[in-house]
Amino acid sequence: MSAAKAIRAGFRGWLRRHAYSLLSSIGALVRSPVASGMTIGVLAIALSLPLGLYTALANLSAMNTDLERLESISVFLDAELDEDRARRLASSLSTSPDVLTVDPISPEAGMRELAGATGLDDLELGEVPLPWVLEVTPAREGDVGGLAGRLRALDGIDQVIVDLGWLRRLEALLGVFARLVELVAVLFGLAVLFVIANTIRAEIQSRHEEIEVMALVGATPAWIRRPFLYAGFWLGLFGGLGAWLLVRLGLWLLAGPVRDLGASYGTPASLQAPPAELIAALIIGSGLLGIAGAAVAVSRQLHRINP
Amino acid sequence: MIVFEHVAKRYAGGVQALADVNFRLEPGEMAFLTGHSGAGKSTLLRLIALLERPSRGQVLFEGRNVGRLSRRQIPMLRRRVGVIFQDHKLLTDRTVFDNVALPLHIAGLSFGEIKRRVGAALDQVGLRDKSGMPVPVLSGGEQQRVGIARAIVAKPPLLLADEPTGNLDPALSEELMRLFCTLNELGTTVLIATHDLYLVRQLGRRTLVLDHGRMVDDTVPVPPGSTGPEVLR
Numbered sequence: 001m002s003a004a005k006a007i008r009a010g011f012r013g014w015l016r017r018h019a020y021s022l023l024s025s026i027g028a029l030v031r032s033p034v035a036s037g038m039t040i041g042v043l044a045i046a047l048s049l050p051l052g053l054y055t056a057l058a059n060l061s062a063m064n065t066d067l068e069r070l071e072s073i074s075v076f077l078d079a080e081l082d083e084d085r086a087r088r089l090a091s092s093l094s095t096s097p098d099v100l101t102v103d104p105i106s107p108e109a110g111m112r113e114l115a116g117a118t119g120l121d122d123l124e125l126g127e128v129p130l131p132w133v134l135e136v137t138p139a140r141e142g143d144v145g146g147l148a149g150r151l152r153a154l155d156g157i158d159q160v161i162v163d164l165g166w167l168r169r170l171e172a173l174l175g176v177f178a179r180l181v182e183l184v185a186v187l188f189g190l191a192v193l194f195v196i197a198n199t200i201r202a203e204i205q206s207r208h209e210e211i212e213v214m215a216l217v218g219a220t221p222a223w224i225r226r227p228f229l230y231a232g233f234w235l236g237l238f239g240g241l242g243a244w245l246l247v248r249l250g251l252w253l254l255a256g257p258v259r260d261l262g263a264s265y266g267t268p269a270s271l272q273a274p275p276a277e278l279i280a281a282l283i284i285g286s287g288l289l290g291i292a293g294a295a296v297a298v299s300r301q302l303h304r305i306n307p
Numbered sequence: 308m309i310v311f312e313h314v315a316k317r318y319a320g321g322v323q324a325l326a327d328v329n330f331r332l333e334p335g336e337m338a339f340l341t342g343h344s345g346a347g348k349s350t351l352l353r354l355i356a357l358l359e360r361p362s363r364g365q366v367l368f369e370g371r372n373v374g375r376l377s378r379r380q381i382p383m384l385r386r387r388v389g390v391i392f393q394d395h396k397l398l399t400d401r402t403v404f405d406n407v408a409l410p411l412h413i414a415g416l417s418f419g420e421i422k423r424r425v426g427a428a429l430d431q432v433g434l435r436d437k438s439g440m441p442v443p444v445l446s447g448g449e450q451q452r453v454g455i456a457r458a459i460v461a462k463p464p465l466l467l468a469d470e471p472t473g474n475l476d477p478a479l480s481e482e483l484m485r486l487f488c489t490l491n492e493l494g495t496t497v498l499i500a501t502h503d504l505y506l507v508r509q510l511g512r513r514t515l516v517l518d519h520g521r522m523v524d525d526t527v528p529v530p531p532g533s534t535g536p537e538v539l540r
Contacts, residue, residue, distance in 0.1 A: 012415075012417070013414075013415030013416075014415065016412075016415050016416070016417065016418075017412070017413075017415045020412045031400070209396070209398075210398050212396070213396050213397070213398060213409070214409065214413070215382075215385075216356070216358070216385065216390060216392075216396060217385065217386075217390075217409055217410045217413065217457065217461075218382045218383070218384075218385035218386035218410060218413055218414075218461075219382060219413045220379075220382045220413075221378075221382075223382075223413055
């Protein structure tokens with residue numbers, strides 16, 4: 001037999017051995033459906049927590065960006081500025097790249113708003129002189145603080161009011177939340193590792209006779225290890241899939257209430273599912289975690305068979 | 308095929324299972340290993356298949372010192388030694404076919420080849436029609452034969468059997484022994500540990516006798532009808 005032929009034959013043997021381990025590992029899972037199902041359920045729930053939190057965080061961040069866009073700067077002009085100058089200032093401001101829209105509000109309109117908001121009528125408010133006000137909506141990715149500073153420096157401007165405090169607080173809160181998601185992801189990743197390692201350990205114990213028999217008829221440690229590694233992979237993989245389904249289910253259950261919530265604010269609202277790459281990474285990653293957990297458990301047991 | 312040179316085995320706890328055992332088994336030979344229970348028969352077999360390592364002396368298999376083999380080399384040794392256990396050591400959740408096929412799956416043979424060889428091995432032990440059955444529904448004798456089929460399916464040059472007739476009735480025992488003789492005639496070296504002295508005497512093959520871990524006799528008993536034992540050593 002030529003060298004190339006020998007290599008091909010060796011590769012075919014390797015493939016067959018892997019196919020056998022792959023199939024026998026699925027067979028072992030299917031033979032005990034309740035136990036496998038419960039383990040996969042635990043894994044799915046453990047993995048759904050970080051994924052669910054991440055999804056919630058992603059949706060809140062998206063909402064935050066929307067809120068930022070709605071944020072506006074109130075520019076109070078000097079009281080002596082007339083309508084003509086106010087409108088000219090407004091149109092010149094609206095050409096600035098970091099400004100999305102400028103909405104001039106006349107003293108009369110301001111008065112009506114004030115009366116509506118306070119419940120006092122024009123008479124009671126009397127002759128309080130209201131200035132022209134420009135409601136400036138910053139461009140989406142603009143620096144709101146910088147824009148406000150520049151506005152303050154302009155001629156004919158009395159006061160610039162930006163209330164970014166609550167937005168900053170929300171952002172900081174989201175930052176805390178994001179770190180929390182990372183922590184939870186690490187913790188539950190470890191939990192998955194331990195659950196799979198422990199499941200495989202129990203599996204090895206219940207099958208120690210089989211392992212002994214295999215060793216007795218000349219199986220290499222790699223051969224004995226392989227079905228357990230595959231089993232760990234399947235557990236992790238199905239656990240990841242289950243977590244994805246749970247999150248999908250959660251999104252579906254929340255869709256109605258969220259739509260109602262959006263409707264009450266007059267904006268269409270919907271929840272975004274996590275991106276496909278993240279799902280793929282989760283499922284494959286949990287499969288790999290499964291292999292790692294199984295490897296830990298198997299190597300501890302194998303040393304006892306071969307003296 | 309097998310050479311024992313001053314082999315001793317002492318287990319943790321101080322039990323001396325074997326002490327200064329010396330013998331040779333030539334390729335193609337068939338021999339029995341007898342002795343009282345606890346004489347060290349199983350230990351001797353376990354040393355050959357490297358289920359244990361000797362405490363002293365050396366065990367040679369095909370010219371190589373078995374006790375010196377590294378862990379990585381153990382599987383290759385075991386593939387050249389078919390072992391039949393008294394308690395069968397079958398996988399009870401699999402079919403007869405799957406049990407017999409196990410050594411061939413481990414060797415990475417193609418499914419067609421495995422099917423052909425398992426069929427041939429089951430033919431030899433007369434179990435071809437039980438191929439698809441789960442192991443637990445078989446009788447003790449049938450399970451023992453499944454174990455034999457598994458031991459011979461990969462055609463190892465050496466066959467070790469530990470009390471293969473332990474729980475079988477005399478007729479089945481004789482049938483099994485005849486099977487071992489046939490395998491031996493086909494070229495396999497066979498070493499059988501048994502305390503069934505009646506059968507050993509009947510077959511008139513070389514017999515090694517262990518007593519408290521020492522090899523006390525190495526004879527060829529004369530089958531009924533001839534006169535006087537012939538001492539080899």
